[in-house]
Amino acid sequence: MVSFKKSDLNSFQERIRVATLFVTFCFLILLTRLIWLQIVSHNKYSVLAENNRIALIPAPANRGLLIDRNGIVIGRNYSALTLDVNAEEIKVNIDQLIDELSEIILISPRDRRNFKRSLEDSRNMGTFPLRSMLTEAETARFMANRYRFPGVEIRARNFREYPYNELASHLIGYIGRVSLRDKERMQLEIENGKFEDDPNALQTSFLPGIQYVGKIGLEQKYETVLRGTPGYDQVEITAGGKPVRTLSSFPSTPGKNIILSVDIKLQYLVEQLYGNFRGAFVAIEPETGDVLAFVSKPNFNPNDFVEGIDSATWKELNESKEKPLYNRPLKGIYPPGSTYKPFMALGALETKKRTPSQTIFDPGYFDFGNNTFRDDKKGGHGTVDMQKSIVDSCDTYYYMLAKDMGVNTIHDFMKPLGLGQITGIDLEGESRGVLPSTAWKRNTFKKPEQQKWYEGETISLGIGQGYNAFTILQLAHALANVVNNGVVMKPHLVKAIEDPFTRHKELTTPKESYRIDIKPDNIEVIKRAMIEVNKTGTGATAFKDASFQAGGKTGTAQVFSLNAKEYKQGSTAEFLRDHALFIAFAPADKPTIVIAMVVENAGFGAQYAAPIARKALDYYLEGKWPKEVPEWKRAP
Secondary structure (H helix, E strand, O other): OOOOOHHHHHHHHHHHHHHHHHHHHHHHHHHHHHHHHHHHOHHHHHHHHHHHHEEEEEEOOOOOOEEOOOOOEEEEEEEEEEEEEEHHHOOOOHHHHHHHHHOOOOOOHHHHHHHHHHHHHOOOOOEEEEEOOOOHHHHHHHHHOHHHOOOEEEEEEEEEEOOOOOOOHHHHOEEEEOOHHHHHHHHHHHHOOOOOOOOOOOOOOOOOOOOEEEEEHHHHHOHHHHOOEOEEEEEEEOOOOOEEEEEEEEOOEOOOEEEEOOOHHHHHHHHHHHOOOOEEEEEEEOOOOEEEEEEEEOOOOOHHHHOOOOHHHHHHHHHOOOOOOOOHHHHOOEOOHHHHHHHHHHHHHHOOOOOOOOOEEEOOEEEEOOEEEEOOOOOOOEEEOHHHHHHOOOHHHHHHHHHHHOHHHHHHHHHHHOOOOOOOOOOOOOOOOEOOOHHHHHHHOOOHHHHOOOHHHHHHHHHOOOOOEEOHHHHHHHHHHHHOOOEEOOOEOEEEEEOOOOOOEEEOOOOOOEEOOOOHHHHHHHHHHHHHHOOOOOOOOOOOOOOOOOEEEEEEEOOOOOOOOOOOOOOOOHHHOOEEEEEEEEOOOOOOEEEEEEEOOOOOHHHHOHHHHHHHHHHHHHOOOOOOOOOOOOOO
């Protein structure tokens, strides 16, 4: 019989107690974990399990149309077949997959690059088109080999199309594939409650359902209006990811249409009239603020950007001296030249620095200190009153006027007109320009000697030179405010938002912004002088035999300082030649259109700018179409 010592028994019992405590402790851990999983975290893991069983397949929404004021569609959608790849289901190397697909479907290097860029931007999550607009033969070949390519499908997709190619490209803009930055921005919009009124917006399908977004122009500015709300199908799937049945569907909501204020025929006409010249042209309806034309030349083809622009075209656009991607009416700032004189004259009347009949004598120059400011007419214009100063474009009159008014008085009068100010037009990236003042100079320059305003700097402001630099949009807006008797309407490219189902239209700018206190009699003085410009002055040749009365003012703006040398157009390098400017309004009695324009490096405004404005007014007011411009073809 085996006997145990008492010490051994105690040791054994101690080990039993330790083991029991350890087992109990482990059991408590398991029990705690079970309670945590089954009770505390039940909702979380229930959702995860459900998500493993249910997939949400996004359904992109139809994008709204872009329609001009006369019903012509300039941005639309069309359906085509695409070869889509679900990156999450691909088990082989992407390059190997594309090589194998290339054996049955043509896949260009551009298609390959765009697809890889989409994968990188989205971190290999989601479904992306590898090839768009498949032919019937390509579709048939793929379907016969479909079993070889799990995760690759052919689907019908909507694509954006701009049927008139380069026409109005800077105002329309373009759409492009959603980037990672776009997704992050939209996620922030959701989190900030921007789509709180939209029942589908917070669904997980919302972001995957948005595959294209506006990048610039109206496509960007009205992105949330145009894109609509994506829908989705809730599908039950097997553990292998194969769809079993559709549980529910949430249809997408198409985007709203935007009705432009632009007359696309007028836009087309002006773009054709510019030919190979560079420049900007803006036409506005004063009473409403409707922008009738918004021309930037040269322009580009927005269709090149929709599916990703190829590197050769991108390089050509970016490196061109012509700067076709630069939105000149919105961002380009120019010295206004003599087109500034009517505004200066109006300011003189309002501040009582001049009366209409008050005269000065012009010997052809104005001396100030040690500087001589010369008039463009040798020998001068003789005795000059306000009307003659505008009709004959007398520089000396405005040298003297600028000195008498002073820079701050000029600034304070011009600011409410909108010169050197953001107009608030419905496009992103508008330039402010420069309306100089003593405060502006102090805040702009760093060195004390640069911050001081010298009285001699005021003189050249009177003829629209010096620090003056405005956008063509601002010039058109300012003239519209004057001929509209001081009633300021915010310029806008979109007149209304249209519901695609009810056709109900909501105006974007239903009322005036503010009013400028300008005496109607003073406005009439300026209008009469500008009308005379087109009768006997610098605009007379361009407006000869016009069937309507129009006011105008030509301008020629220096691009660089001559340093007292004589300017010679032919011997000056092209990009250093003077800009040709023109502003106009018509009809004279009740203007329905104002124009501001610049033809870059063309020379004299009367010779190169005014004739374009005349033909634009002939069309808009009289329906006349120039013979040298191809006939317009209405959109279907």
